[in-house]
Amino acid sequence: MRNLIPLIALLSTAAIAQAPQFSTERLTQDIRTLSSDEFEGRGPATAGEEKTIAYISKTMAEAGLQPAGDLENGKRSWYQKVPLLRTSIRGADPKLVLTVAGKPMPITQGEQISVRAPLTGQKHVTINNAPLVFVGYGVTAPERKWDDFKGLDVKGKMLVVLVNDPDFETGQGDFGGKAMTYYGRWTYKYEEAAKRGAAGVLIVHETAPASYGWNTVKNSNTNTMFDIVRKDPKAAHTPVEAWIQRDQAVAIFKASGLDFEAEKRRAQTRGFKPVPLKATFSADYDVDAEVITSHNVAGVLPGSQHPDEVVVFSGHWDHLGVGQPDARGDRIYNGAVDNASGIAEMLELARAFANGPKTKRSLLFLAVTAEEKGLLGSEYYAANPLYPLAKTVGVINTDSAGVAGPARNFSISGTARLGLLDELTRIAATRNRSFTPDPHPESGGFYRSDHFPFAKRGVPAISFEAGNDLVEGGTARGEELGKVYTRDRYHQPADEWSADWNLTGVTADLDLLHALGSQLANSRTWPNWSTDSEFRAARDKSAAERR
Numbered sequence: 286m287r288n289l290i291p292l293i294a295l296l297s298t299a300a301i302a303q304a305p306q307f308s309t310e311r312l313t314q315d316i317r318t319l320s321s322d323e324f325e326g327r328g329p330a331t332a333g334e335e336k337t338i339a340y341i342s343k344t345m346a347e348a349g350l351q352p353a354g355d356l357e358n359g360k361r362s363w364y365q366k367v368p369l370l371r372t373s374i375r376g377a378d379p380k381l382v383l384t385v386a387g388k389p390m391p392i393t394q395g396e397q398i399s400v401r402a403p404l405t406g407q408k409h410v411t412i413n414n415a416p417l418v419f420v421g422y423g424v425t426a427p428e429r430k431w432d433d434f435k436g437l438d439v440k441g442k443m444l445v446v447l448v449n450d451p452d453f454e455t456g457q458g459d460f461g462g463k464a465m466t467y468y469g470r471w472t473y474k475y476e477e478a479a480k481r482g483a484a485g486v487l488i489v490h491e492t493a494p495a496s497y498g499w500n501t502v503k504n505s506n507t508n509t510m511f512d513i514v515r516k517d518p519k520a521a522h523t524p525v526e527a528w529i530q531r532d533q534a535v536a537i538f539k540a541s542g543l544d545f546e547a548e549k550r551r552a553q554t555r556g557f558k559p560v561p562l563k564a565t566f567s568a569d570y571d572v573d574a575e576v577i578t579s580h581n582v583a584g585v586l587p588g589s590q591h592p593d594e595v596v597v598f599s600g601h602w603d604h605l606g607v608g609q610p611d612a613r614g615d616r617i618y619n620g621a622v623d624n625a626s627g628i629a630e631m632l633e634l635a636r637a638f639a640n641g642p643k644t645k646r647s648l649l650f651l652a653v654t655a656e657e658k659g660l661l662g663s664e665y666y667a668a669n670p671l672y673p674l675a676k677t678v679g680v681i682n683t684d685s686a687g688v689a690g691p692a693r694n695f696s697i698s699g700t701a702r703l704g705l706l707d708e709l710t711r712i713a714a715t716r717n718r719s720f721t722p723d724p725h726p727e728s729g730g731f732y733r734s735d736h737f738p739f740a741k742r743g744v745p746a747i748s749f750e751a752g753n754d755l756v757e758g759g760t761a762r763g764e765e766l767g768k769v770y771t772r773d774r775y776h777q778p779a780d781e782w783s784a785d786w787n788l789t790g791v792t793a794d795l796d797l798l799h800a801l802g803s804q805l806a807n808s809r810t811w812p813n814w815s816t817d818s819e820f821r822a823a824r825d826k827s828a829a830e831r832r
Contacts, residue, residue: 305637305799307792315344315629317782319602320621327620328606329511329579329655330371337602338364341582341652344632349639350584353649353671365581367654367665370518372402372574373509379570383533384414386540386563390533395503395609398487400527400568404512405519408572412443412525414565415484417537419445421552421559423474423486429459430555437559440482443525443566445534446474449494451553453727458553464700464726469494472659472732475526485525485566489534496728501776502528504618508608511658513665514576525568537564579603581662582652583671586638588806590645595672596805597649597680598634598798599663599735600627601656605776615778622770622780626686628652630795637799644806646678656684656735657776663735667742674739675830678805679705679812680746681798682736687751689766690787694721694752695797699731702815705745705801712800716793724753724764743823745812751794 318324318340325333342352342363352363379400383390392398403410421433423446431451450469452458460466467473471488478486492498506528515521531545538545541563551557582602588594604620619625635650649672653662667674684698695713697706700723710720723730731737736746753763774780805812811831814821 305641307633307637307795309788309792311636312629312633312788312791315632316621316625319625319628320619320780320782322617322619326606326608326618327602327604328509329369329603329658330577331606333606334579334603334654338580338582338652341602341628341632342584345582345584345635345650348632348636350586350635350650353583353585354581363582363584365583365666365669365671367579367581367662368514369511369577369579369655369661370404370406370514370574371509371511371577372404372572374400374402375571375573380568382567384565384567385537390536392529392533395507397533398527398529399503399506400525401506402510403524403526403572403574404510404522405524406574407524408574410524410568410570410572412484412566412568414567415441415443417443417445417487417562417564417566419538419548419560419562421557422447422449422451422468423477424451424468425477426459426468431459433552433557433559434481435558439478441484443485443487444478444483445487445489445537445562447494447549447552448488448491449727449729453494454549454553459555465729465732467732470729470732475523476521479519479521479523483523485523485527487566488528489531490528491531494727496725497771497775499530504605504608504776505657508605511579511655511661513661525566537562540564579654579662581654581666584635584650586635586644586648588645588647589643592647593672594646594676594678595649596646596678596802597651597739598631598683598802599651599653599680600624600631600683601654601662601735602628602652603654603657603662605657611778613778618776618778619781621782622688623685623775624656625782626688626791627683630683630686630791630798633795634799634802637795638802644803646806647672648802648806653735660733660735660738664738667738667744673830674742674744675827677739677744680736680739680744681705681802682734682746682748683798684734684748686791687794688783688786688788689755689763689790691756691790691793692718692752692763693754693756694719695794696721696723696750696752698734698736698748698750699723700726701731701740701747702818703745703747704812704814705747708804708812709747709797709801712804713797716797718752718793718797721752721754723750740820741823743814743820743825743827745814745824749794749798751790
């Protein structure tokens with residue numbers, strides 16, 4: 286890539302070739318344990334969390350790491366305390382009423398609609414006949430001369446918005462084509478609605494632009510919710526944050542004398558104006574809300590020469606816990622691939638570095654909480670770092686390992702351009718592996734993994750993705766297996782360990798990541814973003830602290 290400050294390779298090719306042997310047996314043991322029913326789906330602030338963080342810290346200690354968490358009585362603990370707001374709707378069926386053209390439309394929580402427990406801190410939600418208004422993609426982007434609101438006062442209204450960006454359908458336009466921008470993320474749409482004082486948001490679910498099916502929406506949004514503790518939570522959240530099925534949206538539009546597809550096409554243009562709908566929304570339910578403490582787990586291998594400079598390996602330990610039963614009656618969301626596998630990768634890297642030569646810079650192994658609730662553990666760490674972000678060399682995140690065998694390629698989440706990727710690509714070439722850009726940038730993966738809170742603060746960070754060009758079956762098989770996982774197991778109780786997995790591809794991936802980590806930790810270079818990256822300025826601003 287052009288316009289990047291190159292990393293100087295201080296390790297010889299021979300030294301890189303002496304990478305440790307990674308164990309599929311140890312990987313299997315870690316994944317099976319963390320994703321077992323005994324760990325209850327690893328929900329934050331549950332008995333599952335207690336078992337999970339104890340297992341991870343014990344494994345780190347056995348590997349030879351030192352605790353790197355909060356100071357307690359003058360000594361570092363294994364844990365960084367993460368205060369979170371925890372909320373849940375009381376009762377399985379909150380009272381929800383959608384009135385369309387004067388007639389009630391049947392809606393049931395988890396079926397036609399998925400309403401999240403409010404993250405405003407309130408203990409009761411009451412909405413009385415709030416009018417619905419369609420605001421397209423719900424985007425305000427001055428730099429793109431784009432405004433879906435056109436001055437409309439939305440206070441007290443329920444906003445109906447489309448998921449993803451205006452460019453998704455056509456692949457062309459002001460928002461990067463198929464690649465999702467942050468404007469396409471549901472988190473942005475909620476935030477924008479809150480800024481404008483809306484009563485709530487109804488995101489219309491469609492599988493392709495969302496990149497996952499309704500089961501994922503239901504399972505992710507109808508259980509306990511978490512957020513960072515905010516001074517003014519209502520500035521970031523509306524009382525009602527919800528998704529509705531496409532069929533319901535089509536019916537609402539039809540009853541309002543509108544064609545859903547035609548209105549969606551209008552919303553893809555700069556001239557779009559909000560459209561009132563002949564519908565109202567009412568809600569009435571109690572909420573349990575309290576501030577709890579979850580934990581990041583942090584272990585370090587101090588550097589021999591520059592211990593204040595750190596390379597971070599990260600992954601999230603949490604999953605969805607215990608929730609609504611699936612068709613088999615299974616209520617435990619085991620999260621074997623997502624993300625027991627990524628934590629297993631991180632622990633195996635920790636063992637390898639601990640058993641190898643001491644690096645000049647420190648290596649921090651960070652297992653973060655509440656990723657599934659909005660990257661909350663990594664956001665908290667990035668706002669309250671145990672090591673200064675200015676002296677954080679880079680972040681290598683592992684989320685959902687490839688369990689279908691070795692691949693000829695690898696990828697990262699999103700389309701970021703940075704020196705870390707250049708160096709990883711160079712290392713991979715010595716292993717006859719190639720880099721393939723994220724094959725599904727429309728899914729917004731860059732904004733959905735724990736490297737993002739670091740990236741937006743300028744720290745070079747990537748979330749590694751296993752390749753899809755499998756040695757056995759090629760890209761066709763890799764893509765098909767990915768689709769099956771997303772459809773049948775992602776954020777569902779069926780994401781369980783399987784004896785059919787082939788973890789030899791994981792060990793090959795770990796070889797790449799170990800080589801990259803070794804190079805970073807033994808060099809004097811500071812990776813950076815490309816000159817045209819939105820994260821470059823933040824990194825450059827902290828340059829003086831690295832001298």
